[in-house]
Amino acid sequence: MSESGLGKIGVIGIGVMGNGIAQVAAQSGFTTLVTDISAEVLERGLANLDKSLSRLVKAHEKSGGEKGISPVAKDEALTRLSTTTALEDLLSCDLIIEAAPEKPELKEGINRKLAELDYKGILVSNTSGISITRLAAAFGTPERFMGMHFMNPVPLQKGVEIIRGLATSDDTFEKIVALCHDMGKIEIPAEDKAGFAINRMWVPFVNEAIRIVEEGVASVDDVDKCTLCLAHKMGPLMTADYVGLDTMLFICDVLEEELGSAYKASPLLKRLVESGQLGAKTGIGFYSWDGYRAAGVNPDVARYRIK
Numbered sequence: 001m002s003e004s005g006l007g008k009i010g011v012i013g014i015g016v017m018g019n020g021i022a023q024v025a026a027q028s029g030f031t032t033l034v035t036d037i038s039a040e041v042l043e044r045g046l047a048n049l050d051k052s053l054s055r056l057v058k059a060h061e062k063s064g065g066e067k068g069i070s071p072v073a074k075d076e077a078l079t080r081l082s083t084t085t086a087l088e089d090l091l092s093c094d095l096i097i098e099a100a101p102e103k104p105e106l107k108e109g110i111n112r113k114l115a116e117l118d119y120k121g122i123l124v125s126n127t128s129g130i131s132i133t134r135l136a137a138a139f140g141t142p143e144r145f146m147g148m149h150f151m152n153p154v155p156l157q158k159g160v161e162i163i164r165g166l167a168t169s170d171d172t173f174e175k176i177v178a179l180c181h182d183m184g185k186i187e188i189p190a191e192d193k194a195g196f197a198i199n200r201m202w203v204p205f206v207n208e209a210i211r212i213v214e215e216g217v218a219s220v221d222d223v224d225k226c227t228l229c230l231a232h233k234m235g236p237l238m239t240a241d242y243v244g245l246d247t248m249l250f251i252c253d254v255l256e257e258e259l260g261s262a263y264k265a266s267p268l269l270k271r272l273v274e275s276g277q278l279g280a281k282t283g284i285g286f287y288s289w290d291g292y293r294a295a296g297v298n299p300d301v302a303r304y305r306i307k
């Protein structure tokens, strides 16, 4: 029996984050049902998920069983997973984790639809920066709504920021804490203020790293090397490419709106997003990408200078 008492988990969106969330939910013993906009997207997402589980099996073999998961655990996780294109099918879930794109109206629309369908369980959003209270209002039952901000890549990152909206109930909060434990994660409670805790620290750090490049103080790869001196595993510009530069810009704007001009997005970040260079998912951002492997600095970024 799980600590949370939850049995079936729904996941909305099988993109970068939904994929990892569905994987971890299924690995943790939950019956997991994932929805997305089309059968093709679901098929692609499941193929990525399968690859991710296979990497864990390889790590298991290489480490003599110390790391990763066994082939049997992989098969068991896969049998707990299923997909659907119909949101209605998620009504039987005890809890739904929404991991759709970071667009307030889109997320509000999903919440409204679930309310119209009379969904009775808990709904959480993986939003990076949208007000939890705002999303809870669209759901209409704010007591059963909160934020659950997983980190990328979900199967490897232990921390999950958990954010109460203004009216989230104690019962919902406690269930989410227990769910973090069930999923082998560490909960980090934060209040519903722009950027919560993690992005409030992280986004200005990335923004400043971009300004250092714009001003010609240091190059892209040297900026990223600097943070190795801080014992970070990956530099801010490479991580920003992983996260998605559109998501980074969106959070900058949210922070600036609520906390002031110190959080204003750097011009280079805006230019990259305007040009559709969104990082690893589009194959180019601060770096050129070969799949999810960086293959050199983007020459346009290397050339760009503003003082």
Ligand SMILES: NC(=O)c1ccc[n+]([C@@H]2O[C@H](COP(=O)([O-])OP(=O)(O)OC[C@H]3O[C@@H](n4cnc5c(N)ncnc54)[C@H](O)[C@@H]3O)[C@@H](O)[C@H]2O)c1
Binding pocket: 012, 013, 014, 015, 016, 017, 018, 035, 036, 037, 041, 099, 100, 101, 102, 103, 106, 110, 126, 127, 128, 129, 149, 150, 151, 152, 242, 243, 244, 247
């Ligand atoms: N990328 C990151 O590193 C990161 C980290 C933490 C939180 N987040 C947050 O997680 C959420 C998802 O981000 P992502 O990077 O996985 O995005 P993504 O674009 O990779 O994936 C989103 C998925 O949602 C699907 N989708 C779109 N509309 C839908 C709908 N109406 N119903 C069902 N599915 C729908 C898309 O087809 C896509 O597969 C965002 O709120 C983002 O801010 C992202």
